[in-house]
Amino acid sequence: MTRYNAALTEAKWQKIWADSETFTATEDPTRPKYYVLEMFPYPSGKIHMGHVRNYTQGDVVARYRRAKGFNVLHPMGWDAFGMPAENAAMEHNVHPAKWTYENIAHMRGQLQQMGLSIDWSRELATCDPEYYGQEQKMFLDFLANDLVYRKESWVNWDPVDNTVLANEQVIDGCGWRSGAPVERRRLSQWFLKITDYADELNSALDELPRWPEKVRTMQKNWIGRSEGLRLFFDIDGHEPLEVYTTRPDTIFGACGMAIAADHPLAEKLAQDNPDLQKFIIECRAGATTEEAMEKMEKKGFDTGIVASTPFEDRKLPVFVANFVLMDYGTGAIFMSAAHDQRDLDFAHKYDLDVRTVIRPDDEDDSYAVGRQAYVGPGKLFNSVFLDGMTIEEAKAEVARRAEEGNFGKKTINFRLRDWGISRQRYWGCPIPIVHCDDCGIVPVPKTELPVKLPDDVGFDKPGNPLEHHPTWKNVDCPNCGKAARRETDTFDTFIDSSWYFARFCSPKSDEPVDIAAADYWLPVDQYVGGVEHAILHLLYSRFYTRAMKKVGLSSMDEPFDGLFTQGMVCHETYTDTKGKWVYPADLIHNEDGSYHEKTSGEPVTVGRSVKMSKSKKNVVDPTEIIDQYGADTARWFMLSDSPPERDLEWTEEGVEGAWRFTQRLWRTITTGMEGLTAVQKPAKFSKAAQDLRRICHVSIDSIGRDIEDFHFNNTVAQIYKFSNAIAAFKPDGSDGDAFALNESLTVLVQLVAPMMPHLAEEMWQLMGMPGIVTDTLWPTAQPELMQENSVTIAIQVKGKLKDTIEVAKDMDKAEVEKLALARERIQNAVGDNPIRKVIVVHNRIVNIVI
């Protein structure tokens, strides 16, 4: 028997699909649509196993939905702007555009080798001027609609890459890429008003049932909604100080005020206080990472001025403190020592008055906190008009009185901050703005878009190449015509990925989106990607969709109806005798299970399995796997065993197993086909044929549901069961057996097609079936064929399994009970004990209680 030749067969069907434009999608109002999208890749050079897993999962869904009769959109593009291209330019003297487009060409070929059902006619790269020009146009719409502003602010500055870094790009106080200690700088930056939508972005999460709970909570935490009170404290000789608090109930326990180093009051007081000035500078130089801040000593500077508490005649010292953040709340707080650990530590350090005002229910009025702040529930005391109230009642009462007295206001506060989008880099979308000495900030007229990146840039000098370009930034003001300067900052690349899913609906449109096309396709029905984008990309996209709606470019709020986050692909790590990482491909397996290095022959230590990464060299090149085993085998292994949301351990044995199954499936189907002729459905079936038809229809049913629920590992297991049953089936020559086998072979090919599309097409053709299996409707499970006519019932005595009996399905409870009690094993187990109760669960179990 011939072996299945994956290389030839896969190339053959990929060509047929491409030539007949099988996956080209067009709007068709008569059919239900289904938009499947995987997060588009950064064109780093070549695809990795994470991509293979991600795109295989998406492709199974796309092909399945197609078979279910949906009009499927399944596009692919490239998140093509970003620093790596500039680094390549600096290191290898290659232009970022050349580097990027060459990578795209290579990676496109790799993805096509995987046999994905992608509509390549919609392909886009975010570095195409046709794409980023539309992005610029949309930015001008945002600007005109009050969604954008420019503000001077403190930023994380990477002195090596010479650019602003987002907070999440700063790791341990150093730039994530350069490793250089990050500096704080004050710069004028463009911001998008994501905070306008903070409340909505938060509450709408509850209406995304097809998103993982985990991602929704992560976004909730990130948005950080809190309900509290803004409260004014009078200060002699100064404006009243506004603080934000979520614990107004502890007001009578207030022991002092603390304001941020960047607070206007602090700056004002510092003007004639050199020591305070020094302290403020110290604070600003302080660490920027969370970890460092946590360890940082809580320091305060007593300004000498005092604030008056609102409800009583008490003076509180005002500190400038290094732990108060200017951009959260109002940049000022009142400290309540007894009921906040940090405040308590601070009070002890600076010898402030600790007043306990809340006591647990099992304490009396002599209760006072020690070294440990009390943050639990309880009743107010030592608190004048709040005495005896619960915390919630006290909060409400303070708010009521403060609002009545006009020195406070209930507010909802968010942790989320506006999105700073300016980057001082070349390889990004230019911000379409001109700076004119007379007219100020002038948008580039839409007719002059796109503002294209210049090709002739150098990367020899540090800093922004656009800044160094001799002529590019010199333009005439679009408003007054005088000489002016182009903005040389580019967009954060997260902007590019915040709307690409919408662009896919009409990738050639002269407007950012064609509303009719977007209305047909959006929202994305199933989005698939890594959980590392749980906050940034997914939150930005949700905001962007709302911003687009505001300017008339979208009809909806939520871009992604269903979200699935897949796990990582992991591999064992290997180190040589010098502790250096070794590639798995450079290993030789010893007889005893250990390894040695291929060329040097040195022994190698096996380390724990972690996410595949170039730095640890625990990577396997997908191309080598596909060349050796074929795409179908690689896809099959990606779907086997591990649930898709969990990490997948890549093993040589696993791929071998998948490869053996590919061959076995080929054998099972080709052997089954031998001498098989089409027969009419007969009236009677043998027992064996009935059994085969049962597993056939059960498979149709369960595999469909498992694909819809992303339980691909169960899908794979069911295919194993089904094909094992077919392989074991020996037709007796009757029409019934021939029919059952024929039916099962056809169905098996259809069920396996979303996972192993090439093999399925080849089989479909060999079986002489019409058309291609990709365009064939999913088979229908017939419930009456799935039924068994007998069931195995477990018999327990006192909850422990003692016996099983085979009875007719739906047998009467009393009859089942009688049969169960008659069993010898049961009688032995029961013995002389009186039977207190017998529980019979229909078609399932009998439990005898003694």
Place this chain on the structure above:
RNA sequence: GCGUCUGUGGUGAAAUUGGUAAACACAACAGACUUAAAAUCUGUCGGCCGCAAGGCCUUGCCGGUUCAAGUCCGGCCAGACGCACCA
């Protein structure tokens, strides 16, 4: 510190959502075929006791609810991820 999730054989895992724990694989072992190897096929495969029939135990740990718990409830332990001086 707060939040979310996970914990089942040598391994990846499954379990109709409270009803026979370990489906389906991987690895291992034994056998068949072969001059041999590969490939393929057959069988065994959670633990303990037993020649066997069979018995007992077993889903991180402790307790609870229930006729019945991997599944529900309470407490603990371990690990992963996210957030974190957030007032």
